[in-house]
Amino acid sequence: MRPLTLRRLLWTCGSLAVLLLASVVLALKLGAVPISVTDLVLDLGRIAVGRANELPTEYRLIVFDLRLPRILLGILVGAALSVAGASFQALLRNPLADPYVLGVSSGAALGSILALIIAPGFALVTPLGAFLGAIATIAGVYFLGRREGQLDSTTLLLGGIICASFFSAIIMFLLTTLSGRDLRGMVFWLMGDLSTPVSAGMQWIFTVGLVAGIGAIYSTSADLNLLLTGEREAIHLGVDVTRVKLVVYVCASLLTALAVSASGAIGYVGLLVPHAVRLIFGSDYRLLIPASALCGAIAIVLADTLARTIVPPTELPVGAMTAMAGAPVFIYLLRRGLR
């Protein structure tokens, strides 16, 4: 493994950031309503010099009030899910771990369904219910996963999986028995969908949570590298394993909860992106965390652009796209890595 230098870190993240910017511009351009790149650049310039009033109204609405917030939400969700996935893979020392492996998405789905049943008229009912459900699941799985006073990876994993299947069963029960209720949105939600705009307040909470969560996980990345070699070894090397596990568990779960409550359960990103990044850039968590965040953002932005444009004017749920596009890319990387 090549040693990580500051130069390499900066180059990697810098080029990924440029790639992200390029995919944002691409996503702004593509859509059911075609827009030329020159117009887009000119109008971005007009907005930058404060002459936004020269733009046609519905153009503004489409590009800057429909596409841009959706792209930004995609960036946040992609970054959150990828970092959470990478963290869980280290925490559980299991390459199959993804952000939903501990039942957060099922808990969130159950929370939002219950919220829809209790208070159907309330506008923010889905994200709020999802967040509360996710938090309750995180707390529940935490207590299930404790053994002799500290988090045990195997118990945690089993507890999470059991919770996930239990909640999924309840969701299926509710969806079949309450077919008359206004639960049509849930199908989209379960697949993961970015088309529902989140409110301004939600975006703030989301950004702050994302910054805090990724920052905290990043501060433990050197410890995560050691933790991957084994818990006992990490303790001998002076890592405060209990604290690191707690920080990573809470932060990664919160990141997942935020992502899920904003966009539903978008699958595969949290599993595939960290592995892809590992195959390309190596498995040093000090590089893996920021690179995963950027690559996750790129992946979601591109997948959502595909979901919006592949059969216009119908929009597909982005979760379907991430699975369809993600699996072949991942297989390619895996084969390449094996050679």
Add this chain to the structure above:
Amino acid sequence: MRIGHGPATVIGETPKVRTPSRAAVAGTLREKGCGFVRLVFLAGLFLFLWPQIEMMVFESMLRAANGMKAKFWRHRLAEFCVAITVLFLIVCDGTIAGQTSAVHAANPQGRELTDEVGRKVRVPQEVDRVVSLAPNLTEIVFALGDGNHLAGDTDFCDYPAEALQKPHVGGPVNPNMEVIVSLMPDLVLATKSINRRETVNALDRIGLPVYVTDPHSVEEMVASVEHLGNALGVEKSAAMVAEDLRGRLSDLDRRLEGAAPRRVLFVVWTDPLISIGRDTFIADALRRAGGRSVVDTKAEWPHVSMEEIVRLQPEVLVFASAHGGNTQRDIDELRTRPGWKNLTAMQNGNIVVVSDAINRPAPRMVDAIEHLARALHPEAFASGAAPPSAESNSIVEEACACVH
């Protein structure tokens, strides 16, 4: 500006068509320019303050690590990426927040209506461009003679034939917001039983007025026609359509007076068997046609077990014709299945295939009800009975076929 009838709308240039309300929206955008500068300033301030905040938050963690300098730079980098994200977010936040107020200020002269789910909707005085998000609403708009004002409808709007020529905004459950906005509607129509709440919320946020209907019975469907007539400013034709529909329904009631209701199983879906609950408009349509659903439950679209149906032994099975026209083949196939073949109605061929119009709470539903009534109670329509109304002759022949 608009090319053909697809959603291919090229924008980027100043649109040629502008209603007064839109000009007002453009006027309010000037304020948003100031708002943008303010936001950029705030973002700059945030970028300036953030390193200090971060140092305080992560100081303890930094101290724990070896190689202070390297850690510091790593944090700088992470912070750079995050700061860019935050900057973008602030910008989009401002554009959303500004937009809602802009549209509200744009049409103070509009009428305020309350839609069928109790939302307040501000509708412009003259509605020139309507987008319908459900097939039944499209049918109602055409029945009101307002089809030329329909700017767009969904992929599933197949009646009348003109509806197919309109620009499509995608499916009713996941319409494309961009296409809806590009059609510049004055009013968007949605219906609670088909569209998603999220769609209506999203349109609300953009500031497009959405009128939501929620009919649960045939009578409420007729009321919906009147409400939509009011919202679209075509009260006269709405009153005519409603009067015609009510006349036909009361004529039907007169003919079926005293006839014992037939016990009916309405089949929404066969695999799994899905029927109707008592609060649906289809159950009401069955009642109007002199039938009574054997399935009596509060759930709207209940999954019913075959055992229960065999026990209940409905007198007549009612199917809605499929779009592909394979209903007859499907029924022949069902005839061989265990459970289905034990039904007396199936053995005796008491099967009615009714137009799929019965699935849509729109004026054409009354045609389907009339046909169903004829099939269930042929005696009431014998020549000696009251003369049929003129309208019932206009029904398309393929709409209903009595099988067997």
